[in-house]
Amino acid sequence: xxxxxxxxxxxEMQELQKQWHSMVQSIHSNSNVVAFMNSRVGQxxxxxxxxALSLLMFIAVSAIPVAFFLIFVxxxxxxxCIGVIVMEGVVIAIGGIALLCVLCGLSALSLGVSGVxxxxxxxxxxxxxxxCASRGQIRKKEVNGSLPRKSPPxxxxxxxxxxxx
Numbered sequence: 001x002x003x004x005x006x007x008x009x010x011x012e013m014q015e016l017q018k019q020w021h022s023m024v025q026s027i028h029s030n031s032n033v034v035a036f037m038n039s040r041v042g043q044x045x046x047x048x049x050x051x052a053l054s055l056l057m058f059i060a061v062s063a064i065p066v067a068f069f070l071i072f073v074x075x076x077x078x079x080x081c082i083g084v085i086v087m088e089g090v091v092i093a094i095g096g097i098a099l100l101c102v103l104c105g106l107s108a109l110s111l112g113v114s115g116v117x118x119x120x121x122x123x124x125x126x127x128x129x130x131x132c133a134s135r136g137q138i139r140k141k142e143v144n145g146s147l148p149r150k151s152p153p154x155x156x157x158x159x160x161x162x163x164x165x
Contacts, residue, residue: 050118057110062103069099 027033036042045052072095080088 050114053117054111054114057114058107061106061110065099065102065106069095 037046045055073092076088076091076095
């Protein structure tokens with residue numbers, strides 16, 4: 001990469017960082033978010049990011065099954081109004097057990113996905129930090145002119161010493 005490409009990339013990264021920062025600031029300045037973060041639950045989740053990520057994954061993944069269950073309950077309630085009262089209790093109980101099974105599976109899945117995402121974050125941030133640090137050291141050496149130069153192999157030195165004598 002050339003110096004101009006590095007400059008363009010760093011300028012794009014700074015612009016992207018500014019956009020991200022303004023988006024985060026708008027979320028943090030929302031009154032509902034401020035009220036939640038000042039509550040005991042918000043402070044606990046702020047101190048325990050893995051639990052917060054697991055909870056977020058569980059809520060996101062379980063929204064569709066819960067919606068289907070609510071549609072199912074409304075439908076069976078309508079059927080009950082028509083005259084199938086006993087059937088409603090049995091079907092809702094079976095549906096409730098099925099929902100419990102699905103939610104237990106989704107909670108295990110959300111914990112697993114949260115663990116994988118946390119692990120990926122740790123690995124990627126470590127790699128990016130290592131990459132940026134090594135690039136910074138190379139640039140310092142280029143600026144100082146202290147890049148190591150290749151020395152002739154050891155076998156060549158002994159051959160040159162024999163020729164000079």
